Amino acid sequence: MFVMPHINNDDSSYVPDVWFTNQADNTWDDLTSFLNSDPLASLPSEEVGTPSWMEEFQLEQYIEAQLISPVEPGQIEVTMPLLVSPPEPSPSLSPVSTAPRTPSPVAGPVPVSEQDRYDSFDARWQAVLDRAQTSSFVYGVVSTKIYCRPTCPSRRPNRQNVAFYDTNEQATQAGFRPCKRCRPDDAAGEAAEQRQAAAVERAKSLIEERSKNGQRIPLDKLASQSGLSTFYFHRVFKRRTGFTPEEWGKLCRERLAKR
Template sequence: MNHLDHGTEVNPIKSNTKSIITDHNKDDHNAQEVKAIVRGPIPAAAVPDHMWQAVIANDRAYDGQFFYGVTSTRIFCRPSCKSRPPKKEHVFIFQHAEQALQAEFRPCKRCKPTGVRLPEQEWIDIVKTYIDDHYASPVTLNTLADISHSSPYHLQRTFKRLMGISPNAYVQEVRIQHAKERLRGTKESIADIGAKVGMDNVSYFVTLFKQKTGMTPSAYRENKASNTMNDVCTPD
């Protein structure tokens, strides 16, 4: 014969409700804590740990409570943004999107922190500026997609449609242009110039330079030196 336990009965509905209320109060407390901290932009050195953890975990619970800007790209995002987490030393925290805009950060194209889509030309200009500033470092399509908060496929397609060339072709153009300037203005070796414009492989540098200009780096340097001498020696 079975005997019923006449001990205290636990009401599962009441227990779950209590848990939900506790979690809700905890979320409210976190929101109040964030608002109390974020009065103005917070520099990287002062970013609270729970905010940084929210950024690297893409924690949607913090959306609307703060935004983070990345100084290396001048782009700002929601905490839940799925882009690759930035380095902490490059992060600024803002309470409102307006603060980020006033600080001249651009809204992320992926998470749209202002709710408005970034114009494509402005977005591509961000990528171009990054290439112009980092041509001497390794620059891949994946790198450009990360800094512009997009997919490689979408970036490749949009960049080519607006610029007429692919991102990689633009990188090559920028590097060759800087190589020309060094060939004309310095006595650095061909290998050193190649390395300083982002092409450590001297054979690849020479091949690409000839493909783009019709002559080798050495021939280009000699040609420019000869033209300069002719200009100097030509009488008025």
């Protein structure tokens, strides 16, 4: 082999060319040996079914990250933290009961006694003005020392001169005497007052019914249906309503015409 000296630029040293020639020969021999050999023969062989060190490392990392507690071989129990609480059942989605419902009792009108209805001075005074048919009290007139029924046909007294009593005995003990017109101390007089009040109510209903048809009813016919004389019926009707039968019929016709 021919050797040619190689001179560096600084002329201080030189490297023989034989070194480069040897390196090229070695590289060619390695390449030839690699091409003639099996590429897979140089890889490390491992038994089938045996995990490599990388697989074991990844499994350990997975167990620590996922909070997995290994149990028996071939079984893995996973314990994951509960991040979201389960939703509570909505009241609107609750099952509807199919049991028959018991109807609640319907509150009806509470019966009120006459004593409770006229338990105040104002209520009793209004009953006197209306000549209400009630026997729950009597009223006395201080200026005359006379006590009467609320239906008494006498002129209405002044409010400041009126005193009310629950019974006739209380009025008598207070120094009042019974009225001779309405006779509050006479049971027969009370029955007569009730009959008169019923007769007037029947006459009012009959007048209103005829007025709806544009008809009028004579005074004598009203009196005969009430069982009273014409003169007495006319007097009783006006005393209890403040109107004559003719005036009452006119009011009914005017009221119907406005509808």
